[in-house]
Amino acid sequence: MTELSDEAASQAITVLLVEDDAPTLWRLQDALAKAGFQVTAAATLAEARASLTASTPKVLLTDLQLPDGHGVDLIRETRQRFPETEIMVISILGDEESVISAITVGATGYLLKDAFPTDIAATVRDLVAGHSPISASIARFIVRRTQNHPEPPPGPPLDTVKLTPREIDILWGIAKGFSYAEIAGHLGLSRQTVPGHIKNIYRKLEVHTRGEAVFEALQQGLIRL
Amino acid sequence: MDDVAAKPDFSTRKSWWLRASRLLQYALVQLLIVVVCLFALHQSLPEPPSRYLLTEFNAKEGGTERSVTLPHYTSSRFSMNDPPLYSDHFSWPGGEQQHAWSVYLPRFNNGVEVLVNGVVILDSRRDPVANRPDRNTPEIAVIPTSLLHDGQNDLTIRLLVWGPLTGFLDSVYVGPDQALRPYYEQRTLLFVTLPVVFAAWQAILAVILTIMGVVRRHEPAYGILAAAMTLGVAQSFLPVAVDQSQFSRLNAILITSGPLEGSFVLTFAMLFLGWRWPRWAALIFAPGLILVVVALFGDQATISQFFVWLGMPTIGLYLVLLALIVAHSVLKRQDVAVFVLGCAVTILLTCWIRDMLSVLQIAPDGRIFVARLSYSAMLVAIGAGLTWRFARALNQVDSFAGRLVTQVRQAEDQLKASFAREEERARAAALALERTRLMRDLHDGLGGQLVSIVALSERGDASAPIGDAARAALKDLRLVIDSMDDIGGDLMLALGSWRERATAQLRPHDIALDWHTLSPQGLPVHPELRPWHVIQIVRLLDEALTNAVKHAGARCITVTIETLADASGLPSGRISVEDDGKGFALTPDGAAATDKKAARGLRNMRSRATRCGIELELSSGAGGTRVRLTLPRRFPDSDTAGA
Numbered sequence: 001m002t003e004l005s006d007e008a009a010s011q012a013i014t015v016l017l018v019e020d021d022a023p024t025l026w027r028l029q030d031a032l033a034k035a036g037f038q039v040t041a042a043a044t045l046a047e048a049r050a051s052l053t054a055s056t057p058k059v060l061l062t063d064l065q066l067p068d069g070h071g072v073d074l075i076r077e078t079r080q081r082f083p084e085t086e087i088m089v090i091s092i093l094g095d096e097e098s099v100i101s102a103i104t105v106g107a108t109g110y111l112l113k114d115a116f117p118t119d120i121a122a123t124v125r126d127l128v129a130g131h132s133p134i135s136a137s138i139a140r141f142i143v144r145r146t147q148n149h150p151e152p153p154p155g156p157p158l159d160t161v162k163l164t165p166r167e168i169d170i171l172w173g174i175a176k177g178f179s180y181a182e183i184a185g186h187l188g189l190s191r192q193t194v195p196g197h198i199k200n201i202y203r204k205l206e207v208h209t210r211g212e213a214v215f216e217a218l219q220q221g222l223i224r225l
Numbered sequence: 226m227d228d229v230a231a232k233p234d235f236s237t238r239k240s241w242w243l244r245a246s247r248l249l250q251y252a253l254v255q256l257l258i259v260v261v262c263l264f265a266l267h268q269s270l271p272e273p274p275s276r277y278l279l280t281e282f283n284a285k286e287g288g289t290e291r292s293v294t295l296p297h298y299t300s301s302r303f304s305m306n307d308p309p310l311y312s313d314h315f316s317w318p319g320g321e322q323q324h325a326w327s328v329y330l331p332r333f334n335n336g337v338e339v340l341v342n343g344v345v346i347l348d349s350r351r352d353p354v355a356n357r358p359d360r361n362t363p364e365i366a367v368i369p370t371s372l373l374h375d376g377q378n379d380l381t382i383r384l385l386v387w388g389p390l391t392g393f394l395d396s397v398y399v400g401p402d403q404a405l406r407p408y409y410e411q412r413t414l415l416f417v418t419l420p421v422v423f424a425a426w427q428a429i430l431a432v433i434l435t436i437m438g439v440v441r442r443h444e445p446a447y448g449i450l451a452a453a454m455t456l457g458v459a460q461s462f463l464p465v466a467v468d469q470s471q472f473s474r475l476n477a478i479l480i481t482s483g484p485l486e487g488s489f490v491l492t493f494a495m496l497f498l499g500w501r502w503p504r505w506a507a508l509i510f511a512p513g514l515i516l517v518v519v520a521l522f523g524d525q526a527t528i529s530q531f532f533v534w535l536g537m538p539t540i541g542l543y544l545v546l547l548a549l550i551v552a553h554s555v556l557k558r559q560d561v562a563v564f565v566l567g568c569a570v571t572i573l574l575t576c577w578i579r580d581m582l583s584v585l586q587i588a589p590d591g592r593i594f595v596a597r598l599s600y601s602a603m604l605v606a607i608g609a610g611l612t613w614r615f616a617r618a619l620n621q622v623d624s625f626a627g628r629l630v631t632q633v634r635q636a637e638d639q640l641k642a643s644f645a646r647e648e649e650r651a652r653a654a655a656l657a658l659e660r661t662r663l664m665r666d667l668h669d670g671l672g673g674q675l676v677s678i679v680a681l682s683e684r685g686d687a688s689a690p691i692g693d694a695a696r697a698a699l700k701d702l703r704l705v706i707d708s709m710d711d712i713g714g715d716l717m718l719a720l721g722s723w724r725e726r727a728t729a730q731l732r733p734h735d736i737a738l739d740w741h742t743l744s745p746q747g748l749p750v751h752p753e754l755r756p757w758h759v760i761q762i763v764r765l766l767d768e769a770l771t772n773a774v775k776h777a778g779a780r781c782i783t784v785t786i787e788t789l790a791d792a793s794g795l796p797s798g799r800i801s802v803e804d805d806g807k808g809f810a811l812t813p814d815g816a817a818a819t820d821k822k823a824a825r826g827l828r829n830m831r832s833r834a835t836r837c838g839i840e841l842e843l844s845s846g847a848g849g850t851r852v853r854l855t856l857p858r859r860f861p862d863s864d865t866a867g868a
Contacts, residue, residue, distance in 0.1 A: 093699075093702065093706060094703065114695075114699050116732065119732065136718070136722040136724070136725050137707055139721075140712070140721070140722075141710075144711075174721070175718050176717040177720050177723070177724035178721075
């Protein structure tokens with residue numbers, strides 16, 4: 001799945017890395033710098049905001065638990081101010097609690113803190129290329145939310161109304177461990193379109209501002225004025 | 226045993242004494258009632274002033290003429306021809322023209338025709354009530370003033386007698402209407418109006434009891450009493466015509482229905498007092514039915530003879546039986562209602578005996594019959610008592626229902642409380658169990674790996690594989706968390722995550738992971754699949770993977786997932802992990818002979834497979850190693866091997 005790194009392609013890509021744990025920060029920074037990314041590091045929310053004001057990065061990688069605030073706020077702000085910036089959350093476990101809450105505010109993927117350096121660089125490069133990574137457990141969590149339960153299952157709230165049946169099928173395939181090629185084969189798609197579908201899924205799960213939410217509700221006929 | 230045997234003997238004797246004393250008490254009370262009754266009956270009714278009394282009559286009967294003193298009895302007969310004729314004179318003070326004069330006859334049997342100065346002024350046969358010999362109907366007639374002469378006037382009374390009673394004529398009063406009428410009204414109230422009131426009352430009770438009898442079929446006592454009352458009401462209201470009419474047969478039946486009525490009352494008493502219905506009891510109805518048949522087909526004389534010789538003794542017999550039955554019940558169960566019924570029967574019996582003596586002229590007392598009146602009163606009392614009992618039963622049902630509701634509510638509350646307790650207990654047990662499991666899982670993987678990290682870091686050796694150990698610990702932490710997710714029994718969902726981790730794990734070693742899902746749905750769904758099964762299976766697969774990476778030097782690992790039909794045709798899942806490494810020799814018991822670490826890994830794999838009921842198949846050779854897991858039809862509920 002991963003393409004071998006192409007340093008020339010990474011040259012122009014600026015990355016803002018927000019992580020309060022210094023060793024983790026160094027590790028990630030090393031991995032990205034070696035792959036040729038231009039990395040700016042920030043250890044707190046304030047530093048990150050200052051850095052964002054100074055220059056707009058192509059990619060934002062952020063931890064969620066920060067000393068002066070929560071990464072979710074940073075993701076939401078960045079998403080609103082710089083829609084072109086690709087956002088990823090850095091997670092220890094890749095659990096749905098942290099990943100889904102990041103996705104609903106505008107992240108389009110996650111990175112495990114202990115991932116191998118080559119995988120870290122490849123993931124960021126894929127993201128820039130429009131390929132959002134998704135894990136089987138996250139896919140499982142999303143499709144479970146599309147099923148009608150009398151009681152909402154535990155975990156962060158998630159609105160899956162906008163997902164199409166095809167997108168749900170793709171998520172089922174990922175949850176069951178099928179490769180993109182296998183999913184594409186089963187569903188009669190081109191293998192290249194699967195990552196694009198995943199990015200669409202992330203975008204549809206994003207909760208917008210209040211004004212947008214009202215507009216959406218009007219569009220779907222949920223409310224009347 | 227001796228003690229037990231002695232006790233009944235003692236108690237029998239004691240109860241015998243108790244019974245005897247109770248009987249004596251009851252008998253004394255009844256005797257007192259008889260005395261009181263006789264005293265009350267002995268009280269004569271108020272009579273008009275004696276200056277209007279006429280007693281000395283000239284009686285002409287069967288061609289003979291003699292002078293008699295009223296009250297006077299004549300022999301019974303069944304013909305209206307040539308009735309006894311009583312004649313007397315009275316003087317009318319002509320000055321009192323403003324006051325009407327009347328003839329007042331307090332009592333007679335069975336009919337009278339009254340003539341003043343040869344003109345008929347009263348014929349009692351036109352009054353149906355007066356034709357009933359059991360009603361002590363008085364008669365009064367105003368003498369038209371035009372008939373009266375100053376001074377001496379003739380009064381003639383024709384006494385019409387039809388059997389079976391002997392004829393009777395009580396004293397006659399002639400005087401101012403205003404002086405006589407109050408006495409007449411008094412008697413009318415007592416002997417005419419009161420029976421009508423009783424009859425009406427009886428009619429209402431008959432309706433109520435009929436409804437109760439129909440609704441409560443299993444308590445026939447109500448229906449029987451209703452029948453008795455209906456008969457009594459019909460008897461009270463049916464007119465008695467002297468001459469033959471089209472209803473005369475019906476009349477005759479009703480008049481002679483007394484014994485039948487008695488049968489009903491007796492039956493009622495037996496049922497009401499809880500007697501077992503004996504087979505001979507049907508005979509109770511025999512005399513009554515015989516009388517009905519006679520009344521249907523016999524002539525007047527026959528009916529009368531039957532009534533006198535069969536009907537009357539039957540009624541008497543029934544009354545005595547009734548008294549005995551009630552007395553027996555009083556002795557058996559000390560019940561106030563039964564006791565009152567016994568008193569009523571005693572009163573009735575006393576009145577009946579007195580009436581019989583009067584009829585037989587043994588104790589002449591002016592022929593006032595009271596049995597019928599007391600019988601009506603008794604029936605009304607019984608009916609009222611039954612209705613009261615019914616109402617009380619309804620109240621009991623109400624309170625019972627109320628009690629039941631309370632009890633049910635209490636039971637419900639208790640049940641709820643115990644259910645909540647049980648639920649709480651189950652929850653606590655589940656939590657404890659889950660904690661134990663989690664502890665074991667963390668101990669097996671994460672704990673060991675962390676200890677290993679500590680040990681490695683303390684060696685201060687830069688080449689120590691701390692990173693590998695830490696990464697393994699993280700991987701295991703993810704596995705534990707992941708396995709606790711509800712996957713709805715679809716092992717494929719767990720394998721999906723495992724594939725991701727395996728791919729990430731193999732990538733640095735440059736080993737390819739070849740993944741084949743041969744059946745479209747992958748593996749069968751196991752609703753009984755629990756997190757600990759998932760952890761064991763995933764760890765088992767991890768061990769296979771680790772063996773391939775570390776000991777076999779494989780370049781490609783192939784995972785095959787398929788669903789096979791087992792011997793009985795049911796689907797069962799199979800997961801195979803194959804590598805293209807160098808393989809190893811197996812000892813006869815299936816353990817690896819050479820590598821110590823690999824041997825431990827294989828042992829672990831076997832133990833995990835056993836715990837989950839998985840069939841583990843290992844084969845190794847020059848071409849590589851194959852681990853094949855055949856999943857059970859049903860995963861075991863409890864982790865017995867691991868406990």
